[in-house]
Amino acid sequence: MLNSMLQANSDPAVQALILIAEDEPEIADILSAYLTHAGMRSAHAPDGQRAIELHQSLRPDLVLLDVQMPRVDGWKVLTEIRHSSDTPVIMLTAMDQDIDKLMGLRIGADDYVVKPFNPAEVVARTQAVLRRSMPRGDRENQRVLRAAPFEIDLITHEATVQLGKQRHVLALTLTEFKLLTQLLRAPRRVFSRAELLAACLPEGDTLERTVDSHISKLRKKLEDLGVMGIPVGIRGVGYRLWSVE
Structure with a gap:
């Protein structure tokens, strides 16, 4: 866990x-x-x-x-x-x-x-x-990140997705958790692979295609719950949490 x-x-x-x-x-x-x-x-x-x-x-x-x-x-x-x-x-x-x-x-x-x-x-x-x-208010806001249907508690290190009336706890690896957290901080912003690599992956991982592998596994876990097409890949640039449409 x-x-x-x-x-x-x-x-x-x-x-x-x-x-x-x-x-x-x-x-x-x-x-x-x-x-x-x-x-x-x-x-x-x-x-x-x-x-x-x-x-x-x-x-x-x-x-x-x-x-x-x-x-x-x-x-x-x-x-x-x-x-x-x-x-x-x-x-x-x-x-x-x-x-x-x-x-x-x-x-x-x-x-x-x-x-x-x-x-x-x-x-x-x-x-x-x-x-x-x-500031104190910012400290409290930093504990939980929310962008429907996702909620991430940075203190308990738990990521959940709300589907209808049912709340699912995501069984993520540490890297997948970091990637989802980074994308959730600015859901419509496109993060380059280099940014995600530097912010979310272990120091030993230096290849940008490693990001693609982790994103693919994260996307598959979300699809298994019925959350489709997230994160969104932007050709030649990187990823964002969801489409701006």
């Missing part, structure tokens, strides 16, 4: 999408593992330019941002993020001078962690920043 895959948690960080902007793969992998264990999702940007691109396309709930990165450094990335959004940002850097901390905070960072760090501390700080940045 899905409930056994992720421990129930009342923390608003559950299922939050964290963008890890870090050029050292080992550090990124460790942070991703700790975030996953805490019930969060993650995407990885290996350089500053990619971090800007993924921030624009994925709209993460928080960014863990390294300062010293190739192509575009963390200060410039933070400036770009602040020009377009108020996404919480925690800086990760080996620079421990007070002037560097002040610079990050003045540009708009929400917190600052100096390397080497304890990954568990980074997770705790991430959860704390998310709690501070999310």
Whole structure:
């Protein structure tokens, strides 16, 4: 059962999408593992330019941002993020001078962690920043996602579909649950395969056609219940939950 895959948690960080902007793969992998264990999702940007691109396309709930990165450094990335959004940002850097901390905070960072760090501390700080940045009303709304006939409880990790007077609990894999959740957040928006891959699939899955396989299995389970044609495939682009017609 899905409930056994992720421990129930009342923390608003559950299922939050964290963008890890870090050029050292080992550090990124460790942070991703700790975030996953805490019930969060993650995407990885290996350089500053990619971090800007993924921030624009994925709209993460928080960014863990390294300062010293190739192509575009963390200060410039933070400036770009602040020009377009108020996404919480925690800086990760080996620079421990007070002037560097002040610079990050003045540009708009929400917190600052100096390397080497304890990954568990980074997770705790991430959860704390998310709690501070999310208004109470939004926290409550984040628990349950609804778009008829679907309802997803992010705390109990349960997905249901209401057909007439009968409510069915969907027996989904963790990846299928994540995909349905992502699509349900914006039912008419088309999500590219790359977006779904980064937001919903394990770090080891790197082929976009893997998304097609999981979507196909999700669609088959819905069809078995009588919910036909969902999710909708958009040729050459990706998927959305249902048609705009």
